[in-house]
Amino acid sequence: MGIVHAKAPHPPKYPLDDPPLMSFAPNPDDLPKYNSEQGEPDPNAKDIIIEGVSARVDKIHIDGLERTKDDYVQDCFDDLFSATTFQDVLIGAHRARLKLEELGCFKNIAVFVDTSKGVGSTPEGLDVTFNVKEYRRLTGGVSTHIGDNEGSLLVGMKAPNIYGRGEKVQVEYSHGSKKNTQFSLAFIKPLKGKFHPIITASVFQNHSEFDASGFRERGRGILLDLGFHSFPLVKHNIQWEGIIRELGVAGKSTSFEVREQSGATLKSALRHIVSTDMRDDNIFPTGGTLIQNTTEIAGLGGDVGFWKNDVFLQSNISLYEDIVLQSCFGFGLMRGIGNDMKIGLSDMFYLGGPLSFRGFQTRGAGPHSDGDATGALGYWAAGLHLFTPLPFRPGSGGLGELFRTHFFVNTGNIGEFQPAEGEPITTVLGNNLRLSYGIGLALRLGNMARIELNYCVPQIFDENDLTQPGIQFGIGVRFL
Template identity: 25%
Template structure:
């Protein structure tokens, strides 16, 4: 028995020795330090060993111990390629055991209606979740959270996002994201608590957010947004501070959602305080400008309620005045002193003008084609003059209006070593000097329209304009060559020449049986009156070949009395005032045009034409703009010409006039064949409410919607047995109302309208839907 026990003990010792030897060879690295003779990586499937070696902090020949092991494991984990990493040793060989993370074989997204799949897939790829990439569960978790946030921003608080990761062969996974969007939560009610001075209705009108109403599908006012609410609360604060409530405070804001996550309730608790009046208005600091010039800029009065906006605007006006007097770095601070007991505020404007600044040089950069003189003649800020912020602003606007540059920036750095001088550095980015354009359009009144033009707005960098153009349709053939020198003189007087030829078939245009061929050779001058107004004077020779058809008694009688070929010299004068903020989709300002044409005595036809056009735009809100337009014109004959030649008449009706009626169909008609002949007096106008298209902000730059009321007509004020009716009567005005849309498409402007005539008379030709594609010139 003892022998057996000894044998067992010897066997156990041998096993322990063997296990110890194996442990020494293959155990994870312990405290013993050794020099790496080789590195082996086990467990790789897709990743190349070289990729692993690039991330290792050690290489063959390095000495490895306990302190290095943790760094090796951390470096490999940080790559994001592996789920598991072990470091072992076999003799002097460093063995790395790794388990790769699976690769994404496919990504499937279902249930998303509010967020486009293509945009969502691109966003996932940017984050790191795309086919072929290593799958990381933490990335998927972040994506779920971000998707929830996006849907919450859209008011879908019941959204459910569920991700499924299915393992596939060859260490791959399929990712599926199922989205249940749910219904959009709407603002059910906004409640204000603590308002005594103003009604809740009046205050809620300041909010962009609001409860659902008939227009919510367009305005989206019932969709809650944290940012919009913050803006509304600031509007509320400004409203009170502008009415003397200097101690106004928003004590709490609560946003709650119903259990079914469909309705949102907002409660705002406010403390109005008491209104404060202005007790004193003082000026302090260094007054380089006399006080009698500064006080008119302060739109405050003693005894009035304190207004933060009026105070801020007054300080800005003082600062601007100082800036225009050369104090470029003037600083005006308002210091209100509040008397709580007397509920009064003493306002002090503290003025620190700084040192007066002069302009040393005006430097031009970026104009590789445009000559310096073209830029300098637009500058209102001159060298060696006082610096003026207003003149710098005007200079930039004038340069932008030239149309030669994509961008204009002006910097005013201080001159090194000087405390009272600055340079004005103008940097421009030039547009292509020439423009070649061709287009196809369609108009219900003219049919298919083909047009082409070659325009050089900045010919050889001189600022001169040269243009060649043609326009052809079923009713009109038009060809033109034009040249304009905007600075014919150093004072800014322009001079231009124009050669054009137009063939018009009135049978195609309005159904009347006659046509005209008109050739023009003209010259014009323009005189700048201000930055937004200009006067012009022109003279042109006009050749007219009038062709009367066999079915128009009116045309035949005209030829019998006057002939059919006419040579006329016409003087023209015009005045233009353009204060619109932009020529395309304006939101404020106006355009006024007055024009007079006179065929001088001795011309074959002696007549005159007067025209007044007005456009005015008023922003009602940040989204809605009211547009008012009017067009009044009158013409007549004198000398040997008894009346305005009827082929020079005005017309009304159609997309650019009174919508809802066929183009050029309103007004008097020939007695024998009922063809419209226009009239020598025109009155046309429109009232239209414009709004940008709902949706993405980018869409609002190219698409505008409108609701309008149009009115107008033309009259023949001279008696003529072949035309009826004659004479002027305002009761003949036609009215229409409808909806419109204008889209600046890549191939031209597309305008459509649905208009309903409001007072259609017997014989009127109506057309509810009208459209035009492309533009003529």
């Protein structure tokens, strides 16, 4: 057995699609016969059963490698050489194709399975051919990005697979509909290993405007990221960020409390993000769960210091056909470190808006100063949603499949969450509880985002909150 970097000696006969073809016909006489007059299979035809059919891989042909090094792709084929049945070969070839795609070196990958011929062939042997096409040395484009109730124009350029082992340099600039801009230059290096580690080093500059809080901010910094998988569905990101942030007021009406924090700060922070996504779809999942936890410690230099933890959970249950019950929960808590350290407005928790708490204005729930949201050290929020097809299912099988009817209830709280001596934490979490409910429509935008148009009824709220009863529009990927 071996890996051959050349074209197969004869045309491959059995293409492997995505998902893999689960059929194999070594003899044309074994194929099912069809009755052309009735349009039905011949009752005398026999089924092809591939389960248990002995097979092994004698050779793997890789056609199209130019810059990519041999040692970088060899680990992708371990499952293939251990296959003992034809079904194992198909599954192994499909997994190998997915691993090749993850390398980020190829834009097209075709897989073919053929009977083995030539030197080293065995009676049960197969040849597997991978036809790959590498990315050009320099690529670029213009695209759109949707998230956090904002659309952005993204201009990017990248040089993939620079040294033949997946290294990549990319430059990106985005300009949002709310005047938010971001520029980044990143070097990305995948490493070998069963945990699929990837190292990213980037320098960036961003400018953001937070009208609900009355300030704008410009940041310049460095981000180092190590990403890896501890299990197939458990992803980790360990990051260090060093950033200089300049906070300025958004206008003459900005509150004094916000003006007090104007100026430059230096933040140096370690961050750990762990997530597992077992949902069957990102936009309209019908089953599965999403769990993400972010832990951050700032104060390793600079004048900003705190520890912070933020958890997000989502669970989906299919009640009947396309009727899905979705529950979401988010919880965050932070505390300052050291008497001389600051907690900036950008690091606080905020609640309210079509993505986090429907029926409230953006950042509308929680502490305010002269109408400007100033954030809090803790929050919790939960959402219960029922997604159903449109009544009477108009456009079934076509445009109508992009829409869902949406019923929701949101509840939660935001505050300092510092109980007095002897006071139960449940009492603190329940003080000033907020509640809203409503009905609306949800629309899928491909695999990019979801649009929600809801009629919201804020039922319970604080007198200082900024509510938004009636129609509310939201667009993004992650909703609470």
